[in-house]
Amino acid sequence: MTATSSIPDDFDDERILAVRRKTADYVRNEALLKGDQWELEGTIPHEDFRRLGDLGLLGLSHPVEYGGADMGPVASVVFAEELGRSTYGGLPEAVLIHTEMSSTHILHRGTPEQKRRYLSAMNRGDMICAVAITEPQAGSDVAALATTARRQGEGWLLNGTKTYVTNALYGDVFIVAARTDPHAKSSRAISLFAVERNTPGLRIRPMPKKHGMLSSDIADLVFEDALLPGNALVGEENKGFYGVMENFQNERLILGAMSLGMGRAALDLTLGWLRSRKAFGGTLWDLQANRHRIAFLSARMKAVETLVYDTARRGARGEECVREVSMIKALAGETLQDVTRACLQLHGGVGYHHGTAIERIGRDAGLMTIGGGATEVMLDEIAKRL
Numbered sequence: 001m002t003a004t005s006s007i008p009d010d011f012d013d014e015r016i017l018a019v020r021r022k023t024a025d026y027v028r029n030e031a032l033l034k035g036d037q038w039e040l041e042g043t044i045p046h047e048d049f050r051r052l053g054d055l056g057l058l059g060l061s062h063p064v065e066y067g068g069a070d071m072g073p074v075a076s077v078v079f080a081e082e083l084g085r086s087t088y089g090g091l092p093e094a095v096l097i098h099t100e101m102s103s104t105h106i107l108h109r110g111t112p113e114q115k116r117r118y119l120s121a122m123n124r125g126d127m128i129c130a131v132a133i134t135e136p137q138a139g140s141d142v143a144a145l146a147t148t149a150r151r152q153g154e155g156w157l158l159n160g161t162k163t164y165v166t167n168a169l170y171g172d173v174f175i176v177a178a179r180t181d182p183h184a185k186s187s188r189a190i191s192l193f194a195v196e197r198n199t200p201g202l203r204i205r206p207m208p209k210k211h212g213m214l215s216s217d218i219a220d221l222v223f224e225d226a227l228l229p230g231n232a233l234v235g236e237e238n239k240g241f242y243g244v245m246e247n248f249q250n251e252r253l254i255l256g257a258m259s260l261g262m263g264r265a266a267l268d269l270t271l272g273w274l275r276s277r278k279a280f281g282g283t284l285w286d287l288q289a290n291r292h293r294i295a296f297l298s299a300r301m302k303a304v305e306t307l308v309y310d311t312a313r314r315g316a317r318g319e320e321c322v323r324e325v326s327m328i329k330a331l332a333g334e335t336l337q338d339v340t341r342a343c344l345q346l347h348g349g350v351g352y353h354h355g356t357a358i359e360r361i362g363r364d365a366g367l368m369t370i371g372g373g374a375t376e377v378m379l380d381e382i383a384k385r386l
């Protein structure tokens with residue numbers, strides 16, 4: 001184990017350890033070789049999703065019947081942490097949105113027909129999934145979303161704009177939240193739909209280049225009388241708001257694990273750097289101020305790890321953990337920001353240049369206190385439950 005390494009091995013059973021090993025091998029032997037090219041292309045190509053599918057790493061918490069591994073949240077957390085360590089944040093972002101944040105709507109709420117149509121293909125990596133909740137005027141305030149779906153014959157007519165949709169530029173199926181009751185309050189007025197890429201009336205509009213997470217793609221989805229078949233509805237009509245909130249629980253746990261991996265990678269890189277960089281007749285590690293800074297940040301990351309894994313285990317037992325999941329999202333994201341700020345500082349000029357791993361993590365880290373629930377929103381959720 002390195003000074004910042006992960007939970008002791010005796011915590012996990014053999015299958016979960018195998019997920020960690022396989023993911024770490026994939027990162028070391030494949031992702032690190034391709035990451036720069038992915039960042040240039042602005043996407044993780046389908047063939048790389050397929051590779052993860054071949055390795056049995058997509059759908060870790062999906063049933064075997066649909067090509068998953070039926071392992072539950074601890075395996076997913078391990079996968080997220082190890083992908084987070086890759087230093088190419090767009091990789092975990094794209095892959096985990098696919099496996100843990102969008103296809104999960106079909107898994108938990110889809111009809112048998114939808115599961116047959118989509119899940120096996122998604123778990124093979126043949127079909128890429130995205131989730132479209134955010135709108136130009138409705139981000140943190142999900143209840144303000146204005147996209148509408150109204151019945152048209154057997155099907156639905158969708159109108160509105162979704163923004164910041166990761167995996168939308170090249171993805172195949174989008175889980176879209178839309179208002180289906182114009183009169184009821186939001187919690188009883190929103191439904192979810194599986195929208196396929198070739199839907200007439202759907203325009204996929206590229207967005208300006210992001211600050212970080214450069215290897216994941218992102219786009220707006222513009223619906224202008226987009227015609228969906230009747231069987232596109234995912235879950236019960238007008239119950240979609242609860243589906244979104246429920247899905248956020250897994251999403252935030254997984255984002256916490258991803259932040260954990262990113263922070264660990266930053267600390268490991270910085271330890272190596274401090275121990276090798278010569279200055280003032282010794283190394284930067286010989287300076288106590290630097291050792292203390294890294295020691296304290298490692299302790300904070302350890303606290304994040306404990307909360308992430310403890311909550312994943314509680315989730316696996318079916319316990320309700322909304323407060324802890326909100327704590328994870330807030331604590332992991334903010335700790336990661338503090339870690340990357342210190343690690344960039346300690347790298348000096350090296351960290352200020354494009355293309356170094358530490359610079360990349362520093363860029364990517366910015367998203368982790370915003371996406372999937374901003375820190376302030378998480379603190380509100382915690383405060384409500386104190």
Ligand SMILES: Cc1cc2nc3c(=O)[nH]c(=O)nc-3n(C[C@H](O)[C@H](O)[C@H](O)COP(=O)(O)OP(=O)(O)OC[C@H]3O[C@@H](n4cnc5c(N)ncnc54)[C@H](O)[C@@H]3O)c2cc1C
Pocket residue numbers: 097130131132133134138139140141163164165166167210213218367369370371372373374375376377380
């Ligand atoms: C790279 C990237 C990828 C994304 N991928 C997806 C995706 O795949 N699908 C999708 O649907 N969305 C996606 N999003 C959207 C993301 O979830 C939203 O950006 C996020 O929910 C915040 O919404 P907003 O950007 O509209 O910020 P706003 O809601 O406008 O909030 C701005 C800021 O105000 C503060 N704030 C917000 N609420 C409160 C509060 N209650 N109290 C105090 N302060 C508050 C926070 O600091 C927050 O960052 C993505 C965003 C980015 C940047």
